Amino acid sequence: MSRSLANPPVENPKIPALLPSAPGLFQGYTQSSAFDEMFDAKMQPRRPYRKLHKELLRLTHGELLQNKQKADLSFFHQGITFTVYGRNEATERIFPHDLLPRIISAAEWDVIERGLTQRIIALNLFLKDIYNDRRIVGDRVVPGEIVYTCRHFRRQMIGVKVPRDVYVSVMGTDLVRLPDGRFVVLEDNLRVPSGVSYMLSGRKVMKQIFPTLFRKCGVRPIEQYSQTLLSTLRALAPEGCTDPTIVLLTPGVYNSAYFEHAFLARQMGIELVEGRDLVVHNNMVYMRTTRGLTRVHVIYRRVDDDFLDPLAFRVDSSLGAPGLFSAYRAGSVTLANALGTGVADDKAIYAFVPKMIKYYLDQDPILDNVETLLMWDRVQCAHVADNLHQFVVKAVGESGGYGMLIGPQSTEEGRRDMRDRLLADPRNYIAQPVLALSTAPCFVDGSIAPRHVDLRPYVLFGDKVSIVPGGLTRVALRKGSLIVNSSQGGGSKDTWVLQS
Amino acid sequence: MLSRVADSLYWMSRYFERADNCARVVDASQSLILSRRAITSGERWDRALTMMGLPAGAGGDPHDAIRRLAADGDNRSSIVACLAAARENAAQVREEISAEMWEQLNRLYHEAVGLGVDVQDDESVMRLVAAVREGSYSFHGVSETTMTHGEGWRFVQLGKFTERACAVSMLLDAYLATPGEAEADDLDWVALLASCAAFDCYCKVFTADLQPDRIAELLLLHPEFPYSVHYSVERMYVSLGAITSSSAGRQRAHIGRVIGRLRSSLAFATVPELLAGDLHAFLHGVVEQCRALHAAVHDAYIDYPIEIAFEG
Numbered sequence: 117m118s119r120s121l122a123n124p125p126v127e128n129p130k131i132p133a134l135l136p137s138a139p140g141l142f143q144g145y146t147q148s149s150a151f152d153e154m155f156d157a158k159m160q161p162r163r164p165y166r167k168l169h170k171e172l173l174r175l176t177h178g179e180l181l182q183n184k185q186k187a188d189l190s191f192f193h194q195g196i197t198f199t200v201y202g203r204n205e206a207t208e209r210i211f212p213h214d215l216l217p218r219i220i221s222a223a224e225w226d227v228i229e230r231g232l233t234q235r236i237i238a239l240n241l242f243l244k245d246i247y248n249d250r251r252i253v254g255d256r257v258v259p260g261e262i263v264y265t266c267r268h269f270r271r272q273m274i275g276v277k278v279p280r281d282v283y284v285s286v287m288g289t290d291l292v293r294l295p296d297g298r299f300v301v302l303e304d305n306l307r308v309p310s311g312v313s314y315m316l317s318g319r320k321v322m323k324q325i326f327p328t329l330f331r332k333c334g335v336r337p338i339e340q341y342s343q344t345l346l347s348t349l350r351a352l353a354p355e356g357c358t359d360p361t362i363v364l365l366t367p368g369v370y371n372s373a374y375f376e377h378a379f380l381a382r383q384m385g386i387e388l389v390e391g392r393d394l395v396v397h398n399n400m401v402y403m404r405t406t407r408g409l410t411r412v413h414v415i416y417r418r419v420d421d422d423f424l425d426p427l428a429f430r431v432d433s434s435l436g437a438p439g440l441f442s443a444y445r446a447g448s449v450t451l452a453n454a455l456g457t458g459v460a461d462d463k464a465i466y467a468f469v470p471k472m473i474k475y476y477l478d479q480d481p482i483l484d485n486v487e488t489l490l491m492w493d494r495v496q497c498a499h500v501a502d503n504l505h506q507f508v509v510k511a512v513g514e515s516g517g518y519g520m521l522i523g524p525q526s527t528e529e530g531r532r533d534m535r536d537r538l539l540a541d542p543r544n545y546i547a548q549p550v551l552a553l554s555t556a557p558c559f560v561d562g563s564i565a566p567r568h569v570d571l572r573p574y575v576l577f578g579d580k581v582s583i584v585p586g587g588l589t590r591v592a593l594r595k596g597s598l599i600v601n602s603s604q605g606g607g608s609k610d611t612w613v614l615q616s
Numbered sequence: 617m618l619s620r621v622a623d624s625l626y627w628m629s630r631y632f633e634r635a636d637n638c639a640r641v642v643d644a645s646q647s648l649i650l651s652r653r654a655i656t657s658g659e660r661w662d663r664a665l666t667m668m669g670l671p672a673g674a675g676g677d678p679h680d681a682i683r684r685l686a687a688d689g690d691n692r693s694s695i696v697a698c699l700a701a702a703r704e705n706a707a708q709v710r711e712e713i714s715a716e717m718w719e720q721l722n723r724l725y726h727e728a729v730g731l732g733v734d735v736q737d738d739e740s741v742m743r744l745v746a747a748v749r750e751g752s753y754s755f756h757g758v759s760e761t762t763m764t765h766g767e768g769w770r771f772v773q774l775g776k777f778t779e780r781a782c783a784v785s786m787l788l789d790a791y792l793a794t795p796g797e798a799e800a801d802d803l804d805w806v807a808l809l810a811s812c813a814a815f816d817c818y819c820k821v822f823t824a825d826l827q828p829d830r831i832a833e834l835l836l837l838h839p840e841f842p843y844s845v846h847y848s849v850e851r852m853y854v855s856l857g858a859i860t861s862s863s864a865g866r867q868r869a870h871i872g873r874v875i876g877r878l879r880s881s882l883a884f885a886t887v888p889e890l891l892a893g894d895l896h897a898f899l900h901g902v903v904e905q906c907r908a909l910h911a912a913v914h915d916a917y918i919d920y921p922i923e924i925a926f927e928g
Contacts, residue, residue: 378710393618393619395922404619405617406619406622408920408925409926
């Protein structure tokens with residue numbers, strides 16, 4: 117397919133030739149108070165971006181547009197789409213993708229890698245602790261009240277032994293860069309983080325479009341992600357199982373991430389199953405095949421805790437398999453991630469992660485948190501309730517940009533509504549200062565302009581921690597917007613981590 | 617292969633074949649009606665409707681019947697409903713079928729829905745039928761050439777030929793085995809042959825001299841004509857052989873017995889004997905045996921009791 121895409125018939129007679137001289141396509145690129153990934157304060161390209169900058173100055177507007185169309189076509193043909201549900205029919209859209217890569221230097225990546233490794237280890241120790249000895253609560257480092265009132269705390273998991281004590285084996289941490297250039301952690305996604313298929317397919321497309329630049333820059337590879345994920349899952353097989361059967365459990369074709377589930381299953385060469393394919397008998401899990409029942413040992417599940425087993429959790433769920441939790445407790449099958457990991461990415465618990473790192477590892481956090489006010493604390497809650505226009509307020513158990521208020525961009529009505537909800541249920545909310553997320557150059561509306569970005573690297577943990585160098589850079593494609601979620605007008609960029 | 621996947625492949629194929637059959641029946645009957653001054657065969661068409669799982673039309677109005685076959689959203693056997701069901705099943709197994717198959721099926725479905733068949737408009741019905749005919753040739757073509765002919769393919773084939781064997785049997789029953797008020801004439805025979813894409817083939821084998829016994833010979837017993845019952849059953853036999861080859865014991869023996877009996881009843885039958893005897897019962901027997909095979913495959917490979925699976 118890549119061959120046929122090399123020269124698509126693209127004509128742009130309407131586009132006038134732009135001035136080739138500097139600042140070329142960057143004409144009108146304005147800096148804000150945010151950190152810009154490409155330019156320093158004097159509008160000089162930062163070191164990792166120099167080659168890209170030079171290349172972009174060489175390109176005409178028409179060529180860039182042609183490349184953009186090439187990329188979109190390639191995404192469409194690969195079926196890299198997500199489903200938008202409208203009134204009558206679901207339509208498939210390509211995931212918006214920005215043409216210009218986001219570049220991270222080797223030194224910056226080194227910090228990110230060490231910081232995330234430290235974090236996933238601490239979070240796993242925390243999960244093991246709260247589902248077993250609860251030392252951290254006893255030592256009053258994390259208040260028990262916050263742990264046990266968390267919606268994602270699973271009492272059923274107390275005392276359950278999980279292989280290698282690994283609860284979180286796939287983590288998708290959202291990082292943002294502050295005006296001083298530091299990366300900080302915005303949130304930990306420890307349940308079923310998604311988006312890795314966009315990272316992998318985005319890279320494939322970029323290699324087709326900028327092969328020379330790619331080589332010149334020296335970009336570290338990410339293609340080994342699927343193999344690494346497979347060996348991570350293999351490492352978590354139940355004890356004594358040397359040749360485990362691994363499957364990916366999807367909620368089904370109507371799930372918006374189904375494309376990713378199918379993609380990963382195909383890349384790993386494992387079966388893509390739905391709950392109705394699974395049968396539990398004598399505390400062992402099987403899948404129903406035309407050749408009879410096949411024993412399943414490891415389930416990479418992309419179904420939320422609540423829906424995994426109608427006997428243990430939501431009785432109305434048809435997405436899981438009855439008896440699955442019982443088999444899991446008995447240790448005959450591994451679920452990745454483990455059940456009950458959501459307690460550790462609750463946004464109120466998040467505020468305690470730096471303390472956890474200190475408590476369990478006796479280290480200072482390599483990556484800081486964003487300053488977070490717990491509404492659970494009465495004084496802080498009153499302060500935030502009176503100054504909502506200055507804060508971002510988030511519901512603790514939500515993700516995907518839902519249930520949040522961005523103070524400066526909110527309406528009077530929105531603030532009143534949030535204030536009521538906040539005072540009614542303070543435990544359910546946290547507040548953070550409005551962050552100036554860093555900006556990166558994006559090709560939008562025919563020119564290059566800065567847009568806010570974040571970064572989601574994918575961290576795997578089986579017998580060891582491994583992080584493919586890169587991740588999903590999400591972009592708020594709307595001018596001025598800070599919301600990068602794909603459900604709300606966000607797109608993605610390829611993320612290049614440099615060799616040196 | 618996951619049982620659910622095999623099941624979806626089977627039904628995708630069966631529903632697609634049903635849409636295709638239905639389109640040919642509509643096409644042929646529309647053509648028949650246009651050639652007649654008085655409508656004398658309403659009763660016969662009502663019978664054909666009943667065979668396709670529909671209640672007889674109001675007062676035997678063939679126009680009404682044909683339109684219901686074509687586009688009635690509530691009727692699960694209408695062309696549009698069958699295409700929707702085929703597509704729905706294909707959507708569940710996009711990883712198993714080829715991208716081209718999905719594309720073809722999806723395009724045809726959207727085309728059929730987009731045509732917006734109007735019950736008052738004969739031409740819109742004909743446009744639908746033409747689209748399905750073209751789309752079906754393309755679908756069969758890309759299926760044959762782009763899908764791996766492995767286990768999944770066997771279920772696709774089984775679905776297609778099971779549906780075809782049943783549909784042609786029921787059609788023959790409606791025309792040949794059920795006495796009507798009016799004497800059937802050449803136009804009826806042309807319509808019957810056209811319903812099975814068999815007119816050209818008939819002429820090649822028997823010339824254009826249309827005789828009911830020869831038509832029965834071609835559509836029921838011909839071993840090489842793709843729309844004959846005998847041919848369809850032979851294809852079922854091949855697919856079943858591949859499906860059951862790896863499984864053990866009891867079910868395999870049961871399926872082997874049923875398909876074997878069905879094959880031999882067609883291989884050793886002669887038309888004069890059938891016409892002299894109870895053709896209606898014979899054709900119904902074919903349909904019943906196809907149903908029994910469907911049930912046996914379902915019980916053995918798709919939705920088997922767990923206890924039996926553990927017994928091995």
